[in-house]
Amino acid sequence: MSETESHRYSAFISYRHTTKDRKWAEWLLEALETYRIPKALQKAGFPGRVGRVFRDRDELPTDGSLNNQIETALRQSRFLIVICSPDTPQSKWVSREIEIFKELGRGDKILPLLVEGEPDESFPKVLTTSRLVGFEEAEADPPVKDVEPIGADVRPVEGKSEKEIRKDELLRLVAGIIGCGFDDLKQRDKERERKKRQYRIMGGAVTCLLLLAAGLYYWDYNRIKTSYFNNYVNVYGVPKGIGPISDEEAKKRNVAYALSYQRGKLIRMVRQKGAQRAIAYEQSYNVDPWLVGIAEWRYQYGVHGRLDKVSLYDAQGKYKVAHNYEFPTDGDKATIYFRKMSYEGEGIPTTVESTSSLLADSMQNGKSEIFQHIVYFNALGYESRRVFRTISGGAAKDQLGAAGYAYAYDGHGSRVRVRFLDTQQHELILKSGLAEIVCTPSIDGIAETMTFLNEKGEQLLTKFGYAKIVVELDAQRNATGISALGTDGQPILHKEGYARLIRRYDDRGNLIEEAYRGVDGRPVLCDEGYAKVTCAYDDRGNATEYAYQGADGQPILRKNGYARLTRRYDDRGNLVEQAYWGVDGRPILHKDGYAEVSCEYDDRGNFIKEAYRGVDGRPVLCGYGYAKVTCAYDDRGSLPGSGWSARPLR
Structure with a gap:
């Protein structure tokens, strides 16, 4: 295994948590992770990107000790980049991170980034000292020598703009990390920028020549255009509408799909009601389980125009999960990696629901191990098979025992058959006896019948x-x-x-x-x-x-104990109050012991409080024994294990 492969992070950014140094750290992280190595160097064996970069966001304990996460990240990093300013030497945390990196034998892989002040006042002492060669570590006071480490310097320079300085020093750091000569990288980067400028100049000249004739077309090409459909089919992961309808028709539909395009590419799809409100998928036989609760999809594409990422949102516009697509060269399949927002603001692996409880009388217990899907495409780009994978890429089963699905379509792209697969991708009969689900869609893509068949192709009673x-x-x-x-x-x-x-x-x-x-x-x-x-x-x-x-x-009175239910919402569509009424129009207790429940949300749309009241409007215990529930979220919007707080009525 190469050195690059043996570390999780290419670099660890160490800095004192002041406002100025934090801004430099944020810039550096984004610049390193988004920088693409010139193709000429990639052909010579250098990587396409620098790789992942770690930056801690929280203050450390006052005693100067590092938490396990930071120490682990240091051990998993190939390089340490130290943001240096006159405030830096005062930070015990930065000094300790440098010490640990030297203890790991990576003292030659520490790169300072001088952002302010002179080196002698901005470099921590531990960064500029080194034990003299030839002395044993066991000696009580081994002699040391002062050294000035080689790194990057973004301080103002007469005759150069801030943008030029930042670019040069970024390249200096990138060169050190990937093991390339700085001059070589800078020259290749200049060549790339020169080509880009040439392309821009040529494009500008052509645009000027054609501007008068193509002005209307250009405007139409760049504006966002939305079309409405009865249904859709994914083509290499990107939806294609089935059964086009007009804006006016969409306003009268209980469910319609709004596909928004820009520059010839789909950028957004919304499942909506009446052309005005997003409506999430509910559990159904013809709904893929991993889409339940999803109402909006946003699409991003790679450099070659192929689908790269789909971000999924609920009906209130809250981010739920991302599907990251990876296509091989031949393009007849794609691996989908499921990601959620991490502490560092990047995607970390997560599982998705891959089982519908509607399909069997009982399901195996246990947490899902499905972190990936591999999708195979037919000649039209439709999904012909979708198989489940663990985080390491091994075969995985859902709670029904199925390891995937096989699909068939009609000439319009509507799904007409679903079958189940085992780990060898052979057809599987579920324990309930269900072998396949056959759909008969209308010509405009709306399912009109759904039939459940056993292994012999005979109709089978479902649960x-x-x-x-x-x-x-x-x-x-x-x-x-x-x-x-x-x-x-x-x-x-x-x-x-x-x-x-x-x-x-x-x-x-x-x-x-x-x-x-x-x-x-x-x-x-x-x-x-x-x-x-x-x-x-x-x-x-x-x-x-x-x-x-x-x-x-x-x-x-329905079984839950009320004859009428009323709701109120805030401006973002979040439910803020729900009340229950009897046949006489008076407040009545729900079977769980309350007549009204109110909810509150933070500015990010996260649920933060739920309170229960009785028929007299006073706090009351619900069926679980408490009168109010509060939630606290971290900076990522995640709910920590201790975030829930139940407060019984006193």
């Missing part, structure tokens, strides 16, 4: 009691009826107590009524104790009221 689902669509292509059928093709009772679900929508695509019917078509109570629910919405499409009725059309 919810049906073998087939039939969807009825209205003129706006909203699902107005959903029927459950048995293996004989006749209506059958869903496990939740109904055979048919009837829906109505308003002119903005909001679902305003759901009614349940039995096999005879008459009203029937669902398993939650009501036959119909009506909904009301605010101007932003947030559901503000749910009212429940019995088979006779009269208000009824």
Whole structure:
């Protein structure tokens, strides 16, 4: 293993946590990690990038000791870069980090970056002293000599701009890290910049010649254009719309997909309702489990125009996870790495949900070990297989025992079949007997039937009691009826107590009524104790009221103990209050012991407090034994293990 491969970080940035030095450290980290080595040097065997750089963000203890994370990062770093200013020698932490690096035998890999002051007043003493060669370490007072380490200097220089100074000294540090001569790197970088300038000049000349004729085209090419669709299919990871609809049609849809393009590339997709509100995926047979809770996707591309990263967000616009794509040369597959925000602000591996609880009667317990997906593409770029991988790249299974999925599509790109795979990528029969799910989409990409089959291709009853689902669509292509059928093709009772679900929508695509019917078509109570629910919405499409009725059309208490539910939201769409009411219109206790719950959020949209009140508006204990819950988050927006605080009523 090479020296580069044996370290997690290429460099560790050490600095005193003053405002000025911190800004230099932030600049240096971004500059090092984003700098691309000129291709000419890459061809000579040098890496494409410097690699990962570590910068601690928190103050260390006053006793000057380093925490385990810092010491570990030092041991895992090839180089130590010390930000030096007149404040630096006063920092015990910086001195200790230098000492540790020297103790590791890497004293020759310490690079100072002088940002202010003279070397004798800005370099820590431990940086400029070295034990004389030939003396044993065991001696009580080994002689030392003063040395001035070679590094970078970004102090002002007459005749050079700050940008030029920064660029030169960045190259000096990069050269030291990758083991390249500074002059060679600078020359190659200049050649690259010269070519860039030439390209810019040539492009500017062409633009000037064509500006008058191409002005309108250029404006249209650069503006963000949004188109709406009934559905979509991923082509090499990038969505392509199925079933185009107009802006006006989208405003009446319960679900539509808004695809926004700029410069010919998709940059954003939103799953929305009524062309005004993002709406997240809920668990369903035809929804990939790793997309549940996601309402928005933002796309980034690599230097060759191929998909590089997809950032996923919920309906409130809060970042959830990133899918990082890595394509091999042939491009017939891609590895997707799942990342979440780390302490250093970069992505760290994370797992994603890869199992739908709808598919089997029971699932294996245990934490998911799926950190990666490998996606194989057919000739059209559609996903033909998706297999699960551990963090090390080995085969992984979901909680159903499946190691992946296989897909088939119709001529429009709509998914028509899903099968399950084992670790050898052979077709797998689930323990429930389910072998495949067959979908029949309409020509505009909306699923109209979904059939569940066993190994012999025969219809199979699912855990919810049906073998087939039939969807009825209205003129706006909203699902107005959903029927459950048995293996004989006749209506059958869903496990939740109904055979048919009837829906109505308003002119903005909001679902305003759901009614349940039995096999005879008459009203029937669902398993939650009501036959119909009506909904009301605010101007932003947030559901503000749910009212429940019995088979006779009269208000009824559902199993949770209330007949009506009301909600309030803040300006960002976060739920801030939920209250429960009886059939008489008065406050009533939820089965968990409260009549109203209120929520608060911080400026980043993180939930920070939940409080429970009784019918009299006073604090009350909920079913879990507390009246209020508070949360505290770290700088990353993550919830530490001690972040929850339950406060029982006193």
